[in-house]
Structures are given as C-alpha cells and as structure tokens.
Amino acid sequence: MVNAHYVECAVLRACSAPCAFLPNNGYTSAAMTERTGFFSAPPLVAVAGWIVPGAGYLLLGQVARGVTIGVTILFLFIAGVLIGGIRVIDVPGFTSLGEKKIVIKPDPDKLVGPSPREWSLRAHPLQTVFEKPWYVGQVLAGPICLAASYLSVEGAKPENPGAVVSRVPPSHARVWEIGTLYTAVAGMLNLLAIIDSSYRAGRKAT
Numbered sequence: 001m002v003n004a005h006y007v008e009c010a011v012l013r014a015c016s017a018p019c020a021f022l023p024n025n026g027y028t029s030a031a032m033t034e035r036t037g038f039f040s041a042p043p044l045v046a047v048a049g050w051i052v053p054g055a056g057y058l059l060l061g062q063v064a065r066g067v068t069i070g071v072t073i074l075f076l077f078i079a080g081v082l083i084g085g086i087r088v089i090d091v092p093g094f095t096s097l098g099e100k101k102i103v104i105k106p107d108p109d110k111l112v113g114p115s116p117r118e119w120s121l122r123a124h125p126l127q128t129v130f131e132k133p134w135y136v137g138q139v140l141a142g143p144i145c146l147a148a149s150y151l152s153v154e155g156a157k158p159e160n161p162g163a164v165v166s167r168v169p170p171s172h173a174r175v176w177e178i179g180t181l182y183t184a185v186a187g188m189l190n191l192l193a194i195i196d197s198s199y200r201a202g203r204k205a206t
Contacts (some may be wrong), residue, residue, distance in 0.1 A: 045194075045198050077138075077148075085170065098153045
C-alpha cells in the first residue's frame with residue numbers, strides 16, 4: 001500500500017510547492033513556510049513597488065522573487081535606453097528641442113488683447129499625455145524613468161541659443177522603436193508586479 005504522506009508530497013512537488021519537513025508537526029508546504037514580511041499594507045507595497053521595482057515583494061519577505069523581478073525590469077529599461085538612446089524617453093509637453101509646448105488658452109472674458117498662453121501639459125493634461133501614450137508605460141518603471149526624462153529633455157535642448165539642432169539627436173526608425181518598446185514593456189511588467197504584490201499583501205492582511 002502506498003503511503004498517503006508520500007503521495008501528497010509528490011502532488012505538492014508537481015505543483016511547484018515542495019514539502020518542507022518540520023520536526024514538530026510532520027510537514028507543511030513551502031507556501032505555508034514562506035517568510036513573513038514586516039509590512040503588508042497593500043498601498044505601501046504598491047508605492048514601494050513603483051519606487052523600486054520588486055520592492056513590494058521584498059516587503060512581503062519574498063526576497064528571491066523581488067530581486068529577480070526588479071533586476072529584470074531595470075535591465076529591460078536600461079537596455080532600451082542603451083539601444084535607442086536617452087531620447088527614447090519622449091516626455092509629453094515638450095517639443096523636439098526640449099522646450100515646453102505652449103498652447104493658446106481662449107479666455108471668453110478677455111475680448112481685447114492677446115490670448116493667454118499656457119503649458120500644454122497644464123492646460124490639457126490628458127490630451128497631451130495621449131499624444132505620446134508610450135510614455136505612460138515608461139513612467140510605470142518608477143523614478144528611473146523620471147531621471148531619464150530629465151536627461152532626455154536636457155539632451156534635446158540645442159548646444160547654443162538659437163540653434164535648431166539638439167545636443168543629443170534622437171534615434172530613428174527601428175532603433176527608436178526597439179528602445180521605446182523595451183522601456184515601455186519594462187514599465188508594464190512593473191505594473192503587473194505592483195498589482196501582484198499588492199494582491200498578495202491583501203491576502204496576508206486578511
């Protein structure tokens with residue numbers, strides 16, 4: 001007769017949950033012996049996961065998963081920047097020369113004189129962001145994208161005042177597309193990691 005204990009262990013191994021034998025109460029699954037993190041509030045886990053990719057898992061005590069996911073996301077983002085250049089981070093609200101995109105904002109109360117001008121990102125934020133939708137995916141990678149955005153805008157500015165050539169010219173065609181794809185995919189992967197770690201935190205809290 002087959003021992004039921006070994007049968008259950010085989011099932012757990014097949015489900016990628018190997019058994020962890022304990023001297024006091026027999027055995028339990030690896031999921032039950034998972035390390036308990038110090039912080040498990042879903043909002044905190046989500047914010048930490050955006051600031052540092054994979055940090056949400058670290059707060060839950062899942063070190064291996066957090067490090068693996070974090071390194072993968074950062075590698076993808078940095079690889080995209082290295083392939084396409086820093087200008088693949090195309091920030092909404094800025095022109096190709098790194099200047100703020102100014103729009104005319106009609107004022108019905110002002111019938112005489114020039115119409116007021118305002119930064120497009122402030123006047124029409126959603127419309128401005130939707131003009132470059134790939135940036136939404138890129139910024140989900142965390143503060144690393146904000147730092148890259150600053151460098152991209154500064155690199156787009158001309159070397160000399162009045163010039164029409166950027167200090168750092170953008171890449172073109174397939175190179176730009178690959179760089180943009182890598183950085184945007186990195187951000188979307190981080191979004192999935194944030195959702196998953198927050199969900200796990202919520203399960204721990206209940």
